[in-house]
Amino acid sequence: MTTRDRILVVDDEPQIQRFLRPALEASGYEVIQATTAAEAQRMVAAMQPRAIILDLGLPDADGKDVIKTIRRWTQTPIVVLTARDEETEIIAALDAGGNDYVSKPFGIGELLARLRAVLRMPTGQANMPGLLEVGGLAINIEAREVTLRGAPVHLTPKEFDLLAQLASNRGRVLTHRMLLARVWGPAHVEDSQYLRVFVGQLRSKVETDPSRPNLILTVPGVGYKLERVD
Amino acid sequence: MEPSPFSRAWRSWPFRLSVSVAAVAMATGAVAGLAGHVRAQFLPLTYIVAVLAVASLFGLRFGVAAAVASFLALNFFFIEPRFTFSVGEPADLIALAFFLVAAVLVGSLAGRLREVADRSERQANLLRAIADFTDVAWEAKDRLEILTATVRAVSRMTGGPVAIVRRRGEAPLVEASMPPELALDAAEIIQATRALDRHATESAVESGWDASRFFARPLRFGDNTDHVLLATHGLERYAGETDQFLDTLLDQTTMAVQRLGFAETQARAAAQIEEERLRSALLSSISHDLRTPLATILGAVTSIRELGDALAPATKDDLLEAIEQETRSLSRFVANLLDMTRLQSGVNIRLEHLALANFLGDVEDRLRHLFPGRRFSVSAAPIGVAADPLLLEQVFVNLAENAVRHSDAASTIVIDAHREGGKAVICLSDEGDGIPPADIDRVFDAFYRRDSQNSRTRGLGLGLALCRSIVTALGGTIDARSPASGGKGTRMEVRLPIRDPGGSR
Numbered sequence: 211m212t213t214r215d216r217i218l219v220v221d222d223e224p225q226i227q228r229f230l231r232p233a234l235e236a237s238g239y240e241v242i243q244a245t246t247a248a249e250a251q252r253m254v255a256a257m258q259p260r261a262i263i264l265d266l267g268l269p270d271a272d273g274k275d276v277i278k279t280i281r282r283w284t285q286t287p288i289v290v291l292t293a294r295d296e297e298t299e300i301i302a303a304l305d306a307g308g309n310d311y312v313s314k315p316f317g318i319g320e321l322l323a324r325l326r327a328v329l330r331m332p333t334g335q336a337n338m339p340g341l342l343e344v345g346g347l348a349i350n351i352e353a354r355e356v357t358l359r360g361a362p363v364h365l366t367p368k369e370f371d372l373l374a375q376l377a378s379n380r381g382r383v384l385t386h387r388m389l390l391a392r393v394w395g396p397a398h399v400e401d402s403q404y405l406r407v408f409v410g411q412l413r414s415k416v417e418t419d420p421s422r423p424n425l426i427l428t429v430p431g432v433g434y435k436l437e438r439v440d
Numbered sequence: 441m442e443p444s445p446f447s448r449a450w451r452s453w454p455f456r457l458s459v460s461v462a463a464v465a466m467a468t469g470a471v472a473g474l475a476g477h478v479r480a481q482f483l484p485l486t487y488i489v490a491v492l493a494v495a496s497l498f499g500l501r502f503g504v505a506a507a508v509a510s511f512l513a514l515n516f517f518f519i520e521p522r523f524t525f526s527v528g529e530p531a532d533l534i535a536l537a538f539f540l541v542a543a544v545l546v547g548s549l550a551g552r553l554r555e556v557a558d559r560s561e562r563q564a565n566l567l568r569a570i571a572d573f574t575d576v577a578w579e580a581k582d583r584l585e586i587l588t589a590t591v592r593a594v595s596r597m598t599g600g601p602v603a604i605v606r607r608r609g610e611a612p613l614v615e616a617s618m619p620p621e622l623a624l625d626a627a628e629i630i631q632a633t634r635a636l637d638r639h640a641t642e643s644a645v646e647s648g649w650d651a652s653r654f655f656a657r658p659l660r661f662g663d664n665t666d667h668v669l670l671a672t673h674g675l676e677r678y679a680g681e682t683d684q685f686l687d688t689l690l691d692q693t694t695m696a697v698q699r700l701g702f703a704e705t706q707a708r709a710a711a712q713i714e715e716e717r718l719r720s721a722l723l724s725s726i727s728h729d730l731r732t733p734l735a736t737i738l739g740a741v742t743s744i745r746e747l748g749d750a751l752a753p754a755t756k757d758d759l760l761e762a763i764e765q766e767t768r769s770l771s772r773f774v775a776n777l778l779d780m781t782r783l784q785s786g787v788n789i790r791l792e793h794l795a796l797a798n799f800l801g802d803v804e805d806r807l808r809h810l811f812p813g814r815r816f817s818v819s820a821a822p823i824g825v826a827a828d829p830l831l832l833e834q835v836f837v838n839l840a841e842n843a844v845r846h847s848d849a850a851s852t853i854v855i856d857a858h859r860e861g862g863k864a865v866i867c868l869s870d871e872g873d874g875i876p877p878a879d880i881d882r883v884f885d886a887f888y889r890r891d892s893q894n895s896r897t898r899g900l901g902l903g904l905a906l907c908r909s910i911v912t913a914l915g916g917t918i919d920a921r922s923p924a925s926g927g928k929g930t931r932m933e934v935r936l937p938i939r940d941p942g943g944s945r
Contacts, residue, residue, distance in 0.1 A: 223732055223736075226735060228740075228759070229743050229759055229762060230739065236755075293732060314732065315731060315734040315736075315739065317742035318739055321739075
């Protein structure tokens with residue numbers, strides 16, 4: 211019997227736990243629960259879940275602080291649940307190390323899809339792997355070469371850096387700030403317009419249909435994510 | 441303050457002159473009397489005493505005048521040839537000359553001393569007036585307080601009546617005056633208005649149709665010149681000095697008024713910030729408390745639809761129950777919100793006669809529906825009230841929800857209505873946690889929440905606040921008593937005026 215992936219659900223609302231547990235179990239996961247930040251941190255260390263579903267509105271701590279603390283010792287994927295649609299909250303959580311987010315209220319299908327996506331990400335993403343493949347793209351980080359279905363794609367240095375960031379964090383939402391900081395440097399973290407233009411150029415080179423991207427996805431108001439969607 | 445008649449007389453120069461002359465005359469008499477008994481060289485000292493006395497009482501001018509008068513008297517009455525102004529012996533002339541010099545010196549020094557002492561005292565008084573003013577003005581809570589202190593201080597300085605007049609439409613208004621019942625005559629009002637219009641000081645006018653005892657000086661607080669000070673100059677002699685102090689005082693007044701303005705602006709800003717904070721907290725709370733039940737509902741529904749086959753029947757039932765509970769909770773919350781909005785916008789409350797027995801029966805039905813499984817016991821005496829049935833029902837739903845949240849599932853919630861002290865008293869009691877004495881007064885405040893071990897859902901903290909708003913709007917009162925009975929639980933008491941059908945009480 212294949213071992214079930216263990217998921218830690220952190221939410222202080224019993225009603226949320228009431229439907230999440232059966233739904234996750236019915237989808238083939240093992241569920242452990244925590245209702246406070248302190249409990250969550252203990253359980254992450256003790257039980258080593260494969261992924262964490264974390265509500266931002268915990269009574270004893272700020273969600274992003276919890277993420278920061280967890281990130282100090284593990285790269286376990288975190289999907290954030292947020293009841294507020296203030297972008298600043300979401301962006302802060304993602305900047306702190308969250309992988310993706312879901313807004314309440316959400317359909318269970320949406321959560322399960324995000325969960326699957328983050329679980330696909332290999333853990334230990336600290337270094338960029340030498341070769342990345344996604345869709346028809348093959349990215350050689352060392353040689354700085356990209357091919358699309360075998361044919362070479364010519365990218366400018368910045369376009370390549372951008373693609374490399376997105377690809378090596380596949381499935382994970384990277385905020386505008388993150389991308390700008392990593393590709394252009396900390397001085398440019400406010401230049402979202404810049405980023406928008408570059409993403410557009412990148413899409414025109416690697417997407418089958420740049421106007422309907424299925425590789426480099428926009429997360430409105432928050433950032434971008436590379437994920438294969440069909 | 442008006443100087444007393446005596447001090448006015450004291451200051452008048454005819455009086456002083458007569459006293460000086462009398463002093464010299466007395467000295468003359470004394471010398472005459474002592475002539476045979478004391479050696480001649482000491483006699484002039486008697487006059488020096490007189491000069492000293494006059495100078496130290498009346499100052500420099502009178503002192504010198506007394507010195508000259510003494511010299512003349514000495515010459516006339518006692519130097520040979522007597523009863524003439526001529527001097528026989530040259531030695532006597534020299535002696536007389538020395539006497540004059542000495543007398544004048546004594547007179548002027550003593551006189552100067554007197555004047556310096558007088559001036560110091562005057563200035564001390566003026567400073568005290570300003571110090572007293574400052575004490576009041578910096579603590580003042582409104583402009584009137586400051587202006588009243590100003591007129592009081594000016595009056596002390598000038599010794600005369602003072603008024604501060606404000607431009608108000610057609611006729612200026614006396615804002616503050618000393619004495620308090622001061623009335624202005626027409627000429628003075630015109631003078632004040634003219635000073636305001638021209639932004640310049642109008643001086644006092646001695647006589648004529650526009651005679652005014654005051655000078656009118658416009659005061660500037662901030663941007664506009666709406667105020668004018670009417671004051672007398674006080675004693676003419678001291679006018680220059682007083683004016684200086686007056687300037688200082690008026691500067692202080694302006695600063696105090698400005699400080700008040702800043703304090704008010706600050707208070708308003710702070711209030712606005714607080715309001716914003718509250719509004720933001722409210723919005724954030726509402727947002728959260730709406731989304732959580734919705735999340736449960738949507739999550740549970742989609743789980744059933746998408747994973748239905750993989751779920752055990754008992755699990756499915758549990759999810760369905762969760763959906764039902766959250767939907768009800770949500771509709772109560774929405775009802776509370778709407779009621780709050782209704783009350784705030786002052787929509788008419790429809791009062792009708794309610795027979796409590798019937799009404800509470802309906803309430804019982806509703807509560808059993810909303811909180812299935814909980815035990816309710818309802819009883820009512822045959823009394824009626826005037827109320828809006830929907831709103832009053834909401835009160836009891838909220839009270840019951842509170843009771844359900846804070847008491848054990850097996851305990852009973854009791855509702856009863858009876859007549860007490862001429863009012864209808866409807867009580868809702870539970871056997872639960874009770875309310876700590878420290879919180880009993882705050883329980884009806886908006887956003888007040890208590891944690892409870894039993895709570896499945898968190899309320900916004902508006903339920904009880906809404907109860908109070910509704911009950912107050914219906915002309916009644918609501919109180920919480922804890923413990924209720926048997927040392928535990930809470931009893932909520934709603935008191936309403938009794939109204940029998942037909943409108944009689």
